[in-house]
Amino acid sequence: xxELHQFPPAFGLANASPFAIKLQAYCRxxxxxxxxxxxxxxxxxxKGKLPVAKIxxxxxxDSGLIIKKLEMKHQLDKDLSxxxxxxxxxxxxxxxxxxxxxxxxxxxxxxxxxxxSKEEFFGKLPAILKLFVPNSMRKRAIKNCTSQxxxxxxxxxxxxxxxxxxxxxxxxxxxxxxxxxxxxTTYDCAIYGVLTNFLNGGIQSxxxxxxxxxxxxxxxxxxxxxxxxx
Ligand SMILES: N[C@@H](CCC(=O)N[C@@H](CS)C(=O)NCC(=O)O)C(=O)O
Numbered sequence: 724x725x726e727l728h729q730f731p732p733a734f735g736l737a738n739a740s741p742f743a744i745k746l747q748a749y750c751r752x753x754x755x756x757x758x759x760x761x762x763x764x765x766x767x768x769x770k771g772k773l774p775v776a777k778i779x780x781x782x783x784x785d786s787g788l789i790i791k792k793l794e795m796k797h798q799l800d801k802d803l804s805x806x807x808x809x810x811x812x813x814x815x816x817x818x819x820x821x822x823x824x825x826x827x828x829x830x831x832x833x834x835x836x837x838x839x840s841k842e843e844f845f846g847k848l849p850a851i852l853k854l855f856v857p858n859s860m861r862k863r864a865i866k867n868c869t870s871q872x873x874x875x876x877x878x879x880x881x882x883x884x885x886x887x888x889x890x891x892x893x894x895x896x897x898x899x900x901x902x903x904x905x906x907x908t909t910y911d912c913a914i915y916g917v918l919t920n921f922l923n924g925g926i927q928s929x930x931x932x933x934x935x936x937x938x939x940x941x942x943x944x945x946x947x948x949x950x951x952x953x
Contacts, residue, residue, distance in 0.1 A: 749790050
Protein backbone atom coordinates (compact mmCIF):
# COMPACT_ATOMS: atom_id res chain seq x y z
CA UNK A 724 0.00 0.00 0.00
CA UNK A 725 1.40 3.41 -0.90
CA GLU A 726 0.36 6.76 0.55
CA LEU A 727 -0.58 9.66 -1.74
CA HIS A 728 -0.30 13.03 -0.01
CA GLN A 729 -2.14 15.80 -1.80
CA PHE A 730 -4.26 18.91 -1.34
CA PRO A 731 -7.88 18.17 -0.36
CA PRO A 732 -10.30 17.47 -3.23
CA ALA A 733 -12.31 20.42 -4.60
CA PHE A 734 -14.95 21.26 -7.21
CA GLY A 735 -16.31 17.70 -7.04
CA LEU A 736 -13.13 16.35 -8.65
CA ALA A 737 -10.95 13.62 -7.15
CA ASN A 738 -8.49 16.49 -6.82
CA ALA A 739 -8.14 20.06 -8.04
CA SER A 740 -4.49 19.33 -8.81
CA PRO A 741 -3.95 17.77 -12.25
CA PHE A 742 -0.83 16.09 -10.87
CA ALA A 743 -2.78 14.36 -8.07
CA ILE A 744 -5.43 13.19 -10.56
CA LYS A 745 -2.68 11.83 -12.81
CA LEU A 746 -1.18 9.90 -9.92
CA GLN A 747 -4.47 8.43 -8.72
CA ALA A 748 -5.42 7.51 -12.31
CA TYR A 749 -2.07 5.80 -12.79
CA CYS A 750 -2.39 3.80 -9.55
CA ARG A 751 -5.87 2.62 -10.52
CA UNK A 752 -4.77 1.56 -14.01
CA UNK A 753 -1.69 -0.22 -12.66
CA UNK A 754 -3.66 -1.88 -9.84
CA UNK A 755 -1.55 -0.28 -7.17
CA UNK A 756 -3.16 -0.11 -3.75
CA UNK A 757 -3.06 3.43 -2.43
CA UNK A 758 -4.53 5.57 0.30
CA UNK A 759 -5.18 9.29 -0.08
CA UNK A 760 -4.00 11.67 2.63
CA UNK A 761 -5.08 15.30 2.43
CA UNK A 762 -2.93 18.16 3.66
CA UNK A 763 -2.38 21.85 2.93
CA UNK A 764 1.23 22.26 4.01
CA UNK A 765 3.01 21.75 0.69
CA UNK A 766 5.87 23.96 1.91
CA UNK A 767 6.84 21.24 4.41
CA UNK A 768 7.25 18.69 1.60
CA UNK A 769 10.69 17.81 0.16
CA LYS A 770 10.29 20.04 -2.94
CA GLY A 771 7.65 22.38 -1.52
CA LYS A 772 4.86 20.97 -3.71
CA LEU A 773 2.17 18.32 -3.66
CA PRO A 774 1.49 15.53 -4.50
CA VAL A 775 4.08 13.46 -2.66
CA ALA A 776 4.01 9.67 -2.30
CA LYS A 777 5.23 7.58 0.60
CA ILE A 778 6.59 4.32 -0.78
CA UNK A 779 8.47 1.85 1.44
CA UNK A 780 8.54 4.53 4.13
CA UNK A 781 10.29 7.00 1.84
CA UNK A 782 8.72 10.34 0.81
CA UNK A 783 8.97 10.87 -2.93
CA UNK A 784 8.00 14.27 -4.34
CA ASP A 785 6.84 15.05 -7.90
CA SER A 786 4.17 13.06 -9.70
CA GLY A 787 6.48 12.43 -12.65
CA LEU A 788 9.25 10.99 -10.48
CA ILE A 789 6.72 8.93 -8.51
CA ILE A 790 5.30 7.40 -11.70
CA LYS A 791 8.81 6.80 -13.04
CA LYS A 792 9.58 4.76 -9.91
CA LEU A 793 6.28 2.85 -10.03
CA GLU A 794 6.65 2.20 -13.77
CA MET A 795 9.88 0.24 -13.14
CA LYS A 796 7.70 -2.46 -11.62
CA HIS A 797 4.24 -1.95 -13.12
CA GLN A 798 5.08 -1.07 -16.73
CA LEU A 799 1.80 0.38 -17.89
CA ASP A 800 3.54 1.78 -20.98
CA LYS A 801 5.59 -1.31 -21.79
CA ASP A 802 4.12 -1.77 -25.29
CA LEU A 803 4.82 1.78 -26.45
CA SER A 804 7.41 2.46 -29.15
CA UNK A 805 10.08 5.20 -28.80
CA UNK A 806 7.93 7.36 -31.13
CA UNK A 807 4.89 6.78 -28.91
CA UNK A 808 6.91 7.85 -25.88
CA UNK A 809 8.20 10.92 -27.71
CA UNK A 810 4.72 11.98 -28.72
CA UNK A 811 3.29 11.28 -25.27
CA UNK A 812 6.10 13.14 -23.57
CA UNK A 813 5.60 16.24 -25.73
CA UNK A 814 1.84 16.25 -25.16
CA UNK A 815 2.34 15.84 -21.43
CA UNK A 816 4.78 18.77 -21.40
CA UNK A 817 2.28 20.93 -23.28
CA UNK A 818 -0.42 20.13 -20.74
CA UNK A 819 1.66 20.32 -17.57
CA UNK A 820 4.06 23.12 -18.46
CA UNK A 821 1.78 25.41 -20.49
CA UNK A 822 -1.92 24.61 -20.04
CA UNK A 823 -1.49 23.99 -16.30
CA UNK A 824 -0.33 27.58 -15.80
CA UNK A 825 -3.36 28.97 -17.60
CA UNK A 826 -5.44 26.86 -15.19
CA UNK A 827 -3.55 28.46 -12.29
CA UNK A 828 -4.13 31.89 -13.85
CA UNK A 829 -7.87 31.31 -14.30
CA UNK A 830 -8.36 30.06 -10.73
CA UNK A 831 -6.06 32.26 -8.73
CA UNK A 832 -5.40 35.44 -10.68
CA UNK A 833 -8.31 36.28 -12.99
CA UNK A 834 -10.57 38.57 -10.92
CA UNK A 835 -13.63 37.09 -12.66
CA UNK A 836 -13.04 33.65 -11.14
CA UNK A 837 -10.99 34.24 -7.98
CA UNK A 838 -14.15 34.69 -5.83
CA UNK A 839 -15.35 31.21 -6.91
CA SER A 840 -11.96 29.60 -6.20
CA LYS A 841 -11.63 31.46 -2.92
CA GLU A 842 -14.97 30.16 -1.70
CA GLU A 843 -14.25 26.61 -2.89
CA PHE A 844 -10.74 26.37 -1.46
CA PHE A 845 -11.14 28.43 1.69
CA GLY A 846 -14.88 28.76 2.36
CA LYS A 847 -14.79 26.38 5.33
CA LEU A 848 -11.79 27.96 7.07
CA PRO A 849 -12.38 29.55 10.47
CA ALA A 850 -13.20 33.27 10.06
CA ILE A 851 -9.91 34.40 11.56
CA LEU A 852 -7.85 32.36 9.06
CA LYS A 853 -10.04 33.53 6.17
CA LEU A 854 -8.74 37.03 6.82
CA PHE A 855 -5.25 36.26 5.58
CA VAL A 856 -4.78 32.68 4.27
CA PRO A 857 -6.61 33.10 0.91
CA ASN A 858 -4.82 36.33 0.04
CA SER A 859 -1.41 35.02 1.04
CA MET A 860 -1.96 31.86 -1.07
CA ARG A 861 -3.15 34.04 -3.96
CA LYS A 862 -0.02 36.20 -3.71
CA ARG A 863 2.08 33.05 -3.86
CA ALA A 864 0.21 31.84 -6.97
CA ILE A 865 0.70 35.23 -8.64
CA LYS A 866 4.42 35.13 -7.82
CA ASN A 867 4.80 31.58 -9.18
CA CYS A 868 2.77 32.26 -12.32
CA THR A 869 4.72 35.46 -12.98
CA SER A 870 8.12 33.77 -12.46
CA GLN A 871 7.03 31.01 -14.82
CA UNK A 872 6.00 33.64 -17.39
CA UNK A 873 2.29 33.09 -18.00
CA UNK A 874 1.05 35.94 -15.77
CA UNK A 875 3.26 38.41 -17.65
CA UNK A 876 0.79 38.21 -20.55
CA UNK A 877 -2.59 39.89 -20.47
CA UNK A 878 -5.77 37.91 -19.92
CA UNK A 879 -6.77 37.78 -23.61
CA UNK A 880 -3.31 36.56 -24.59
CA UNK A 881 -3.25 33.87 -21.89
CA UNK A 882 -6.62 32.43 -22.89
CA UNK A 883 -5.85 32.68 -26.61
CA UNK A 884 -2.59 30.74 -26.11
CA UNK A 885 -4.35 28.06 -24.07
CA UNK A 886 -7.17 27.77 -26.59
CA UNK A 887 -4.70 27.31 -29.41
CA UNK A 888 -3.21 24.35 -27.52
CA UNK A 889 -6.70 22.94 -27.01
CA UNK A 890 -7.27 23.19 -30.80
CA UNK A 891 -4.02 21.33 -31.47
CA UNK A 892 -4.85 18.63 -28.92
CA UNK A 893 -8.25 18.14 -30.53
CA UNK A 894 -6.72 17.90 -34.02
CA UNK A 895 -4.14 15.34 -32.83
CA UNK A 896 -6.69 13.23 -31.00
CA UNK A 897 -9.04 13.26 -34.02
CA UNK A 898 -11.33 10.22 -33.67
CA UNK A 899 -9.00 8.13 -31.48
CA UNK A 900 -10.08 7.00 -28.01
CA UNK A 901 -6.74 7.84 -26.37
CA UNK A 902 -3.80 9.93 -27.55
CA UNK A 903 -1.01 7.39 -27.91
CA UNK A 904 -2.40 3.87 -28.21
CA UNK A 905 -5.72 2.11 -27.88
CA UNK A 906 -5.09 1.77 -24.12
CA UNK A 907 -4.90 4.55 -21.56
CA THR A 908 -1.20 5.30 -20.98
CA THR A 909 0.67 7.28 -18.33
CA TYR A 910 0.60 10.19 -20.80
CA ASP A 911 -3.19 10.07 -20.95
CA CYS A 912 -3.25 10.16 -17.14
CA ALA A 913 -1.36 13.47 -17.32
CA ILE A 914 -3.39 14.96 -20.19
CA TYR A 915 -6.64 13.88 -18.54
CA GLY A 916 -5.59 15.40 -15.20
CA VAL A 917 -5.27 18.81 -16.81
CA LEU A 918 -8.24 18.64 -19.20
CA THR A 919 -10.74 17.42 -16.61
CA ASN A 920 -9.70 20.30 -14.36
CA PHE A 921 -10.64 22.75 -17.12
CA LEU A 922 -13.88 21.00 -17.98
CA ASN A 923 -15.07 19.99 -14.52
CA GLY A 924 -13.07 22.34 -12.32
CA GLY A 925 -15.89 24.68 -11.36
CA ILE A 926 -14.67 27.75 -13.26
CA GLN A 927 -16.59 28.99 -16.30
CA SER A 928 -13.39 30.15 -17.93
CA UNK A 929 -12.95 30.89 -21.64
CA UNK A 930 -10.77 27.75 -21.77
CA UNK A 931 -13.58 25.58 -20.41
CA UNK A 932 -15.97 27.07 -22.97
CA UNK A 933 -13.49 26.48 -25.77
CA UNK A 934 -12.86 22.92 -24.61
CA UNK A 935 -16.60 22.25 -24.59
CA UNK A 936 -16.72 23.15 -28.28
CA UNK A 937 -14.39 20.20 -29.06
CA UNK A 938 -16.63 17.15 -28.86
CA UNK A 939 -13.74 14.70 -29.20
CA UNK A 940 -11.92 16.16 -26.19
CA UNK A 941 -15.07 16.10 -24.07
CA UNK A 942 -15.58 12.44 -25.03
CA UNK A 943 -11.91 11.76 -24.30
CA UNK A 944 -12.31 13.11 -20.77
CA UNK A 945 -15.32 10.83 -20.26
CA UNK A 946 -13.43 7.80 -21.65
CA UNK A 947 -10.50 8.47 -19.33
CA UNK A 948 -12.76 8.84 -16.30
CA UNK A 949 -14.62 5.62 -17.13
CA UNK A 950 -11.37 3.76 -17.76
CA UNK A 951 -9.45 4.75 -14.64
CA UNK A 952 -12.38 5.53 -12.33
CA UNK A 953 -10.82 8.75 -11.02
N1 LIG B 1 6.06 18.85 -11.04
C1 LIG B 1 5.19 18.69 -9.89
C2 LIG B 1 4.21 19.84 -9.87
C3 LIG B 1 3.32 19.82 -8.63
C4 LIG B 1 2.63 21.14 -8.40
O1 LIG B 1 2.85 22.12 -9.12
N2 LIG B 1 1.79 21.17 -7.36
C5 LIG B 1 1.10 22.37 -7.01
C6 LIG B 1 -0.40 22.08 -6.87
S1 LIG B 1 -1.14 21.68 -8.41
C7 LIG B 1 1.59 22.83 -5.65
O2 LIG B 1 1.97 22.05 -4.82
N3 LIG B 1 1.58 24.15 -5.43
C8 LIG B 1 1.89 24.71 -4.14
C9 LIG B 1 2.86 25.82 -4.26
O3 LIG B 1 3.46 26.02 -5.33
O4 LIG B 1 3.05 26.49 -3.26
C10 LIG B 1 4.49 17.34 -9.96
O5 LIG B 1 4.40 16.76 -11.05
O6 LIG B 1 4.08 16.81 -8.90
